[in-house]
Amino acid sequence: MERKDAFLWLKSISGISTKTIEKLQNEVGNIENLMEFSDREIYTLKNINLNIKENIVKYKSNSYLDELREILYKNDVKYFCIDDEYPSDLKHIYNAPILLFYRGDLSILNDTLNIAMVGSRKPTRYGVSCAKSISKQLSNLGVNIISGLAIGIDSFSHIGCMEGKGKTVAVLGSSANNPLPRQNIALADKILDNGGLILSEYNVNSAVIPSNFVNRNRIISGLSKGVIVVEAARKSGALITVEFALDQGRNVFAIPGNINSEMSKGCNKIIKEGAKLIEDLDDIINEYNISCINKVEFGKNYDNISLSKESITVINAIKNKGVLQIDDICDYTGMEIKSVNTLLNELSLKDIIIEGNNNTYSLNV
Template sequence: MEKRDAYLWLNSINGISNKTIDIIKNNIINIEELIKLSDREIHSLKNINSNIKENIVKYKSLAYLDSIKEKLNKEKINYICIEEKGYPNNLKYIHDAPNILFYKGDISIVNKNIGLAVVGSRKATRYGINCATSISKNLSNLGINIISGLAIGIDSYAHIGCMEGYGKTIAVLGSCVHNILPKKNIYLANKILENGGLIISDYNINSKVFPSNYANRNRIISGISEGIIVVEAAKKSGALITVEFGLEQGKNIFAVPGNINSCMSEGCHKIIKEGAKLINNIEDILNEYKIINIECKENLKKYDNINLSQESIQIIHTIKKQGVLHIDEICDNTRMEIKSVNTILSELVLKDVLVEMNNKTYSLNV
C-alpha cells in the first residue's frame, strides 16, 4: 500500500479525524504498514479511543479502500497526502496540517507564484464588492494567485476578479469538492476549473457538512497563502477567524478601510487598530513582497486618460484627499451646488472612477 492510500484509508474510517491520524503516526514508523498489523497490535496502539480501534479493525480491508477510490474516481476527485511532493509547501508546517487533501483542478498552482487570500463578509456592500473585484484583478494581472472560500459575497467576487486577470484562483471548501456549497456557486466553481484554477478541501467524499467545517477550513485558506486581505467584515466574522489562523501562522495581514457608519467595516477597522496594514491601493500589498508593478507607479486609475471636466477632477481630488466622503461633505469641500455634484457623481460611478457606498457616500475605486 502506498502512503497516500494509507492516509485515504484512515481518513475514510468513521471517527478518525486529522488529529487521530497524527496520533497513529506517532505510534508506528510507517503508516502504510498499519493495515498489515494484527488486530491485537491495533488494539495496543496508545492514546486512541477503543471504538476507533474497533473501526480500524473492522475496515482493515483493501476491498474497502478500493471502494473509496472508486467513488473518488467516479466524481473525478484527486487526492494527495502530506508526504507527497506536490502537497502545498506552505501548508505542511501549520498546526493541524491536513494529512490528506482532496481536489479538482491543477494543484501545482499552489506552489507556483505568490498566493494571497482575499476574504470578507457574505453580506457585502457595493463598495466591498468593488474593492474585492478590483484588488483581486489587479493582483492577478501581476501573476498573483487569489485564494478564497467560494462563499457568497466577498469570496465570490475575489474569485471572479482573479479570473479577469492572469493569475489563477483557488477555492477552499468546507465540504467535499464534489458537494459545492452554496449551491448557487456551482457555476462559479466550474468557471474556476475551466480557467485552470483549483478547488480543494480536506473533507472526504463521505463527509457530512457541519457549521464548524467552515471555521476549520479557514486554516487552509491562510495556510496556503502568503498573506490575508480582509475587504469587509463585521465584528464577529468568519474572515476574522481566518485572520486569527494567519497570525498564528505568521502571515501578513491587510485590511481595506470602509465607511465608519457601516457595520461591515467594524471588523476591518478593528484589525487595523490591532496592527493589520491598511490598504489604500495594491502598492501597499506589493511593497511587503518587494514586487514592482512596472505597469504604473500608483494603482489608482489613470484619470488623465479619461475625458473629465474640471469639476469632475476637483471632486476626484477632494475624495482622494479625504478618503471617503458623503455628498454633503463633497459640496462643502468643493463649494459646488448639490444638483451639479449629484450629476457628476453619477457619471463618475458609471465610468467606474468612484464607488457609491451606503447613504450617498463615495470613495475612489482602487
C-alpha cells in the same frame, strides 16, 4: 499500499481523527502496513479506543479501499497526503491536514506567490470594487489569490484574479465535488476552466457542518504568504482567518473604510491592532520579493472616459477629501445641490463613484 491510501482508508472510518492516526503511527511505525496486521495484532494496540479497533478490523480490506478510490475517480477528485509534494507553507502550520482532496491544477500551490483575500459576505459596492481591483492587479503581477468561495468578498476576489494573469484557489468547507454555497457552483466551474484549483480536507460525501468553514480558514491562511482583509464587520468570520494568520506568522493587510460603515469596523479595528493599512499596491508588494515589475497604479484611470468639466470637478473634490456627503460636495465645488445630484447619478451609472452609508460618496477604486 501508498501512505496516502492508508490515510484515505483510516480517515473514512468513524471515530478516527488526525490525532488517532498520529497515535497509530507511533504504535505501528509505517502506517501503510496496518492493513496487513492480523485482527489480534490490532486489538493489542495501545492507547487506541476499543470501538476504533473494532472499526479498523471491520473495514480492513483492500476491496473497501478500492471502493473509496472508485468513488473519488467517478467524481473527478484526486487526493494527496502530507508526505507527498505538500505545500511547504501549509505543512508547518498547527494541525496541518494530513490528507487533502482536490480538482484542478495542484502545481499552483508551489508555483509562485500566493496571497489570501477574505472579507464580508455582505459587502458594500466599495468592498466589491476593492476586492476585484486588488486581486486583478496582484494577479497581473503573477500572484495567485486564495479565498474560500463564499458569497461576497471571496467571490469577487476569485473573479478579479481570473481577470488577470494569475490563478485562483478556492478552499472549501465542503467536499471538492460539492462546492458550497450552491449559488457559486458556476464560479467553481469557472475557476477550474481557468486553470485554477478547488481544494478541501473533506472527502466526497462528507457531512457539511458549520465548524468545517471555520477549520478551512486555517488552510486559506496556511497556504498563503499573507492575508488581505478587504471589508469586514467587527464580528466578521473573516477575522477568524486573521487569527489563524497571526498564529502562523503571516502578514496581515487591511483596507481602511468609512468610519460610518459597519462593514469597515473589523478592518479599522485590526489596523489599529497592527495590520498593515493598504493605501496602494506598493503597500503589499513591498513586503515580498517581487522584482522586475512595472508599477501598477492603484485605482482607476479616468483619462479615457468622456466626462464634463463639472463631473471632473466633483471627482476631484471626492478624490481630495476621500469620502464626502452631498452637502459637502456642494460646498467644495460651489455648485447647487440639484446639479450635483444629477452629476452624482451619472457618475454612479458610469461606475466611477460609489454611494455609501449616510448618503456619502467615494471614488470607485
